[in-house]
Each structure stands twice: as C-alpha cells, then as structure tokens.
Amino acid sequence: METSELATMAVAVMTATVTGAATAVGQSAGTAIADALHARLALTERGRAALDTLNQAPExxxxxxxxxxxxxxxxxxxxxxxxxxQLQLTAPGTNATGSLLITGSQVSRSSIALGPLTINKTPGGRAVIASVATLLLALVALALYGGTRLIMADDSPGSSQDDSARHAVxxxxxxxxxxxxxxxxxxxxxxxxxxSLTAGKDEEGGCSGAQARFNTNNWNxxxxxxxxxxxxxxxxxASAALTAKGFEETRSGVANNxxxxxxxxxxxxxxRAAITHYNIDVDETTAVALLRVGTVLVELEYQPVPDDSGWSxxxxxxxxxxAARAQQVQNA
Incomplete structure (x- = not known):
C-alpha cells in the first residue's frame, strides 16, 4: 500500500476520533491508532502544529x-x-498478500462500516467519509479489474525485508x-x-538509566x-534479554503491591503491562505502565488516579x- 494511501486512512481515523464519528475500529483500535499517531506527531514542532490545527478544525x-x-x-x-x-488499518485482512480485501462492510441508516472502521452518519462522519471516498472507490475499482496489489510486510523465512530496519534493537x-x-x-x-532530569549508569549491571517527573493541576x-x-x-x-528480565522482575514487584x-x-x-495499586505513601491509587521496547524498559508511574474516568x-x-520515543531513539 502506498504511503499516501496509509496517510489518508490514518488521518481519517484521527479525524473520526476527534469528531466522535468513529464508533468502532476493531476493538477500540481507532483510539489506539489515533493516540499512537498523536504521541508520534507530538515529538516535532511541525507535528504539534498539525495536531493543533486538526483538533481545532477536524472537518x-x-x-x-x-x-x-x-x-x-x-x-x-x-x-x-x-x-x-498497515496491520491496524487493514485489519482483519492483514494476511492478504497480493490481493485487496475489504471485509464486514455494512450500511445502515445511522452508520457506515468499511472493514474494521464504523463511521456515524453525522456531519463529522460525513466529512470523514468524504475525505476517504475517492481513495476507497479507486481501490475497489482496481480490485474489480484485478489490477491492484495490497503489499503487506512479509515475515516469512525467505523474506528479503530487513527486520532490523523496521524494528531496531x-x-x-x-x-x-x-x-x-x-x-x-x-x-x-x-x-x-x-x-530536573536525572541520569546515570549502573556500573554493576551495565544498564543506562534516566528519570524525570511531571505534574499537572488540570484535573478537577x-x-x-x-x-x-x-x-x-x-x-x-546491553541486550533485549537482560531488559526482558528486568521487565519481569519489575512487573512482579508491582503486582505484589x-x-x-x-x-x-x-x-x-x-x-507491556499496566497495573493499579494502593500506594500507602500517598494514600492514593497509583497506575503503573511497564513497556519493553527492544533493549529499553520504560516505567510510567501515574498518581493519584483521578475519579474522572478520562484519566485512562x-x-x-x-x-x-x-514507547514511540524508545523505538525512535533505537532506530536513530
């Protein structure tokens, strides 16, 4: 799939989540896709400007x-x-190589479902549909004439693709x-x-570490x-195996709280793992996310967990x- 097509579909999902037009993308995959892209674009000034503009005027x-x-x-x-x-936006047909597969498409009075994406027939939803209609019609037309190929990443043993280029460790x-x-x-x-940001190296274990803390008064x-x-x-x-061991030890420790x-x-x-527990030191509930990305272990401690469900x-x-930053630095 061309990058322009992927970008069009990705922005359509982002727009749908902003306008509330997307009711289902797989099982909450739309929100996951939008959140991941938000986190990625937030790393650059150009990306942040594009996000601000899209959030203010998604249609x-x-x-x-x-x-x-x-x-x-x-x-x-x-x-x-x-x-x-590719895997998320073409699900559930991610194993279709050499063909175009759009599954589960349905049209009702209130919504339109295209594969894993369901879009409400609201003004915002119609704007999303308009943004991808040309692309979808072109793909369907090409499929009917047998002239299109959906190129998916090939993980077979004989694949010539370099996995290290996609997922540096x-x-x-x-x-x-x-x-x-x-x-x-x-x-x-x-x-x-x-x-301030603190950093150093554990000379005994050979691991490099850094830590920073942030706060907000936004919750009311x-x-x-x-x-x-x-x-x-x-x-x-020094290796993904050592980091994986650290992940398991840390998860076990948090799970025993x-x-x-x-x-x-x-x-x-x-x-990955996410756990909430009662933190006696602050007399509040704390949420902990543990992520291993290659050789990098990230521990996010978020506390206290607000009563507002939007915290999650x-x-x-x-x-x-x-997670995106951990992979990006390893790719550099």
Whole structure:
C-alpha cells in the first residue's frame, strides 16, 4: 500500500476520533491508532502544529491535508510505523498478500462500516467519509479489474525485508536514554516539569538509566483542582534479554503491591503491562505502565488516579508516547 494511501486512512481515523464519528475500529483500535499517531506527531514542532490545527478544525480539508502530509512524512521515514499502520488499518485482512480485501462492510441508516472502521452518519462522519471516498472507490475499482496489489510486510523465512530496519534493537548509552524520557514539548498541554532530569549508569549491571517527573493541576473533581504526577523511569541494558528480565522482575514487584489489579493497555512495544495499586505513601491509587521496547524498559508511574474516568486515555497516551520515543531513539 502506498504511503499516501496509509496517510489518508490514518488521518481519517484521527479525524473520526476527534469528531466522535468513529464508533468502532476493531476493538477500540481507532483510539489506539489515533493516540499512537498523536504521541508520534507530538515529538516535532511541525507535528504539534498539525495536531493543533486538526483538533481545532477536524472537518477543514486544509487541516486534514496538513495532517496527511506530516503523517506521510513520518511513515516514509519509519518502516516500523508503516508496518504498524498497515496491520491496524487493514485489519482483519492483514494476511492478504497480493490481493485487496475489504471485509464486514455494512450500511445502515445511522452508520457506515468499511472493514474494521464504523463511521456515524453525522456531519463529522460525513466529512470523514468524504475525505476517504475517492481513495476507497479507486481501490475497489482496481480490485474489480484485478489490477491492484495490497503489499503487506512479509515475515516469512525467505523474506528479503530487513527486520532490523523496521524494528531496531540496540543498547542505548546514558545520553540516548535521556532522549527517550519525554520533555515538556512532548507532554500534553498543562503539564510542568517537577525537578530536573536525572541520569546515570549502573556500573554493576551495565544498564543506562534516566528519570524525570511531571505534574499537572488540570484535573478537577467538581469542587477543586488536584495535582496529578507522572514519573518516567527509563533503562537500557546491553541486550533485549537482560531488559526482558528486568521487565519481569519489575512487573512482579508491582503486582505484589497492595490491592494490585491489572488493567488494559494498547499493544505497545515487545512487552507491556499496566497495573493499579494502593500506594500507602500517598494514600492514593497509583497506575503503573511497564513497556519493553527492544533493549529499553520504560516505567510510567501515574498518581493519584483521578475519579474522572478520562484519566485512562491520558495514561495510555503518555505510555504510547514513551514507547514511540524508545523505538525512535533505537532506530536513530
């Protein structure tokens, strides 16, 4: 699939999530796709500008074109991102090689379903449909005439594709680990740094680490605002196996905390876990996300968990951003 086609479909999903037009993309995959792309674009000034414009005017063709251009550039620069979008945006037909497969398409009075994407027939939904209609008609027409091929990543033993180019795995030094830790420009609006970034190397274990803490007063329980903290701890060891061992040890330790409960987390990195537990030190519930991306282990501690259910989306957004940064630094 051409990068322009992937970018068009990706921006359509992003637009649908902003306008509320998308009711289902797989099982909440639309939100996961949009969150991952938001985290990715938030890493650059151009990406952040495109996001702001799209969020303010999601139905504006110019805003969609700008976002499409930025997303296409990201796809062309990162084979890993390209593969992930191919797998997610063409599901459930991701195993179709050499053919075009659109499954589960349905039209009802209130919605239109195209493969895994369901779009409401609202004004916002119609704008999304208009943005991808030309692309879909072209693909269907080509399929009817047998003239199109959906080129998917080939993971077979005989494949000539270089997996290392799509998913680089290498140990990071202290300077590189610091780049994985988010900065203020990549954090959501309203967050501030609490203290300075710390970094160093565990000489005994040979792992490089960095840590930073942020806070926000955006959460409001109806009577007063409350401060929420997000702490990122990042480690990179000499091999993925050593980092995987650290992941399991850390997950086991968190799972043994008081009132620990596993919660869902999008498919991020090579290993992932999310757990809430009662933190006696602050007398509040804390949420912890653990992610292993190659040789990088990211621990995100988010506390206290607000009563507002919207916290989980921000929690997942922060985790997605950290995972994207971990892979991006390893790809460099």
């Amino acid at each position: 504006d063709p110019a805003a969609q074109d700008t976002a499409r251009s930025v997303v296409q550039a990201e796809i062309e620069a990162d084979p890993v991102l390209r593969r992930q979008l 290498r140990a990071l030094n202290v300077s590189e680990v610091k780049q994985v830790v988010p900065d203020l420009t990549s954090m959501p609006s309203g967050w501030a740094r609490s203290g 329980d109806g009577t007063s605002t409350r401060t929420v903290w997000a702490e990122f701890t990042v480690w990179s060891c 008081n009132k620990a409960r596993e919660i869902s987390l999008p498919e991020l990195g090579d290993q 989306r921000e929690f997942e957004q922060l985790a997605s951003m950290a």
